[in-house]
Amino acid sequence: MAGHSGESHVHPVSLYTRTLWWLMALLVLTVVAGYIPNIPNWLGVVIALTIAVWKATIVIMNFMHVRFSGKLAWLFAGAGFFWLVIMLAFAFADYVSRPWEPFHGWPE
Amino acid sequence: MATTTYTGGQKQNYLNWKTTLASWLFTLDHKRIAILYLVSISIFFLLGGLAAGVVRAELATPKGDLLTSDVYNKMFSAHGIIMIFLFLIPSIPAVFGNFLLPLMIGARDVAFPRLNLLSWYVFMAGAACILIAILRGGIDTGWTFYTPYSSSFAKGEVSLAIVGIFLTGFSSIFTGINFLVTIHKMRAPGMTWFRLPLFVWAMYATSLIQVLGTPVVAITLLLVAVERTFRIGIFDPSLGGDPILFQHLFWFYSHPAVYIMILPAMGVISEVISAFSKRRVFGYHFVAFSSLAIAIIGFLVWGHHMYTSGQSMYAGIVFSFLTWIVAIPSAIKTFNWMATIWKGRVHWDTPMLYALGFMGLFVIGGLTGLHLAALATNVHLTDTYFVVAHFHYVMVGGAIMGYLAALHFWWPKMTGRMYPEGWGKLAALLVFVGFNLTFFPQFLLGYMGMPRRYHSYPEEWAVLNLLSTAGSTVLGLGYLLPVIYLTWSLKYGTVVTERNPWGARGLEWELVDTPPDPHNFERTPIVTRPAYDYNHPEEPTGFVPKPRPVVVGGKDG
Numbered sequence: 001m002a003g004h005s006g007e008s009h010v011h012p013v014s015l016y017t018r019t020l021w022w023l024m025a026l027l028v029l030t031v032v033a034g035y036i037p038n039i040p041n042w043l044g045v046v047i048a049l050t051i052a053v054w055k056a057t058i059v060i061m062n063f064m065h066v067r068f069s070g071k072l073a074w075l076f077a078g079a080g081f082f083w084l085v086i087m088l089a090f091a092f093a094d095y096v097s098r099p100w101e102p103f104h105g106w107p108e
Numbered sequence: 109m110a111t112t113t114y115t116g117g118q119k120q121n122y123l124n125w126k127t128t129l130a131s132w133l134f135t136l137d138h139k140r141i142a143i144l145y146l147v148s149i150s151i152f153f154l155l156g157g158l159a160a161g162v163v164r165a166e167l168a169t170p171k172g173d174l175l176t177s178d179v180y181n182k183m184f185s186a187h188g189i190i191m192i193f194l195f196l197i198p199s200i201p202a203v204f205g206n207f208l209l210p211l212m213i214g215a216r217d218v219a220f221p222r223l224n225l226l227s228w229y230v231f232m233a234g235a236a237c238i239l240i241a242i243l244r245g246g247i248d249t250g251w252t253f254y255t256p257y258s259s260s261f262a263k264g265e266v267s268l269a270i271v272g273i274f275l276t277g278f279s280s281i282f283t284g285i286n287f288l289v290t291i292h293k294m295r296a297p298g299m300t301w302f303r304l305p306l307f308v309w310a311m312y313a314t315s316l317i318q319v320l321g322t323p324v325v326a327i328t329l330l331l332v333a334v335e336r337t338f339r340i341g342i343f344d345p346s347l348g349g350d351p352i353l354f355q356h357l358f359w360f361y362s363h364p365a366v367y368i369m370i371l372p373a374m375g376v377i378s379e380v381i382s383a384f385s386k387r388r389v390f391g392y393h394f395v396a397f398s399s400l401a402i403a404i405i406g407f408l409v410w411g412h413h414m415y416t417s418g419q420s421m422y423a424g425i426v427f428s429f430l431t432w433i434v435a436i437p438s439a440i441k442t443f444n445w446m447a448t449i450w451k452g453r454v455h456w457d458t459p460m461l462y463a464l465g466f467m468g469l470f471v472i473g474g475l476t477g478l479h480l481a482a483l484a485t486n487v488h489l490t491d492t493y494f495v496v497a498h499f500h501y502v503m504v505g506g507a508i509m510g511y512l513a514a515l516h517f518w519w520p521k522m523t524g525r526m527y528p529e530g531w532g533k534l535a536a537l538l539v540f541v542g543f544n545l546t547f548f549p550q551f552l553l554g555y556m557g558m559p560r561r562y563h564s565y566p567e568e569w570a571v572l573n574l575l576s577t578a579g580s581t582v583l584g585l586g587y588l589l590p591v592i593y594l595t596w597s598l599k600y601g602t603v604v605t606e607r608n609p610w611g612a613r614g615l616e617w618e619l620v621d622t623p624p625d626p627h628n629f630e631r632t633p634i635v636t637r638p639a640y641d642y643n644h645p646e647e648p649t650g651f652v653p654k655p656r657p658v659v660v661g662g663k664d665g
């Protein structure tokens with residue numbers, strides 16, 4: 001048994017309500033960030049993704065009990081994020097490198 | 109549990125200890141859930157095969173004289189969707205993974221039996237949605253649901269089919285999680301990682317893909333449904349979306365999904381080749397790690413489906429390079445299987461014939477994949493019948509040959525009956541010949557430029573298409589035969605009472621009754637030998653410890 005993942009935990013309801021309120025607050029923050037005037041697109045994306053990662057992290061930690069789990073659960077949760085990074089990195093690499101092509105369409 | 113109807117005379121096993129319909133529909137026994145999957149996916153396989161038969165019948169002549177183009181689109185879409193999502197993906201993992209994993213590692217059941225049953229119900233709900241969508245007018249997008257076909261131009265019941273695939277995806281995730289936890293936490297004492305049968309390693313790698321990849325395609329298809337329903341721009345350019353983004357997200361899962369279909373078959377082939385060559389799998393560690401390598405590298409190659417989609421050519425170069433790399437672990441497996449057979453005491457039973465068929469067809473499928481991985485040849489071959497042939501050599505020649513090898517190998521263990529060997533060999537031969545006759549001409553057609561997904565074609569391609577259609581009838585007969593003789597054997601087949609009719613190694617053969625007891629093992633077994641230890645036939649792989657004597661009146665008594 002890795003860590004103490006085989007044990008059952010009893011958590012106070014306040015943990016879940018606190019997590020819920022955090023998520024609601026971050027939802028409001030996401031909406032507010034969407035209405036900030038005159039910021040560059042890339043900054044908007046960075047802000048939105050940062051809030052999204054923040055939300056996902058507290059869901060994984062508290063609702064999914066990863067913070068109370070053994071190393072194996074941490075490894076698998078981390079792998080999930082790593083795979084997401086692979087997907088985003090390769091997909092973005094396509095978009096970023098399209099303008100580098102020497103010509104677009106068939107040459108005349 | 110008040111429904112025990114097992115009567116004396118026959119030893120209690122998982123099939124006879126309860127016989128009511130409810131005892132099957134609410135069972136938590138991994139073996140019975142495997143049988144539920146077996147029955148369901150067999151029906152779906154026949155439906156998908158029927159659709160393929162209609163497609164081949166249309167293509168027997170150059171003119172589109174049997175179906176309209178719209179109906180043809182719906183027919184090949186139905187074939188692809190049913191075969192991939194309702195048969196190939198659940199086939200070996202859900203049937204043989206469920207049945208064998210606990211037996212192979214010395215466990216009582218999977219880690220989460222209720223989740224296991226739920227996965228079957230969720231799968232069936234998804235299947236119902238897909239079949240209703242097909243019956244209510246069909247889907248004309250192909251199994252890939254490419255936007256904008258699926259978002260702006262689809263005429264059929266795309267949203268319902270997407271909901272169905274979303275559900276079957278979650279069924280797959282449930283199974284994957286269950287297997288990962290089972291393999292990590294429920295191995296018997298002495299069953300170390302490097303004593304695991306290679307089928308278990310293959311299932312572990314498959315489960316990783318199911319857990320890490322399936323959520324992506326589920327959400328991607330859900331986004332298509334959201335776009336169709338609420339007109340929120342995600343993939344539709346007229347709404348501000350990007351159709352190529354769909355292809356990225358779709359193939360991020362759907363290329364690794366090819367390995368969900370083929371990796372378990374590779375695990376089966378390792379078991380069968382070892383059992384019928386009476387040798388330990390050559391290079392055990394390499395074969396085990398090659399499964400993980402395929403699972404991991406398989407996630408880095410999806411862009412090879414998109415060379416001509418408008419994807420950056422620089423991304424194409426990287427994806428092409430990575431695709432060539434994924435051939436290496438596949439080659440490791442193939443060479444090690446050949447080395448296992450070399451100087452082995454080979455027995456030519458039906459499962460071995462399917463395993464040898466797998467090797468030949470998978471090698472052709474894999475090598476033609478390299479033509480498609482190379483950027484230059486891919487441009488010529490994209491969307492031609494060359495792709496169709498390559499895909500079927502891997503998926504049908506590989507995954508279904510592996511599935512049939514598994515079905516024949518473990519059939520006596522699952523049912524306690526033996527099928528007629530002569531019919532089994534004939535069916536294996538018909539499948540091999542019929543398959544090659546169906547799909548080899550398609551390589552030539554594709555090379556000559558015949559595009560896929562059209563219901564009519566020029567006269568000069570008529571002969572090769574007719575050959576292909578003729579082959580499909582032989583192939584269909586080859587598939588129909590096992591349905592008949594395996595069903596027949598349930599009542600009339602020779603009764604198998606010995607645990608190990610093939611003389612194979614492994615806990616499921618050496619320590620488990622035929623058919624297995626509802627509780628698998630009398631007590632938790634202890635594993636003492638490595639897997640496939642054919643050099644020491646006198647030493648069992650493990651043993652079930654005797655019960656401790658009950659001391660009455662002792663200190664604690």
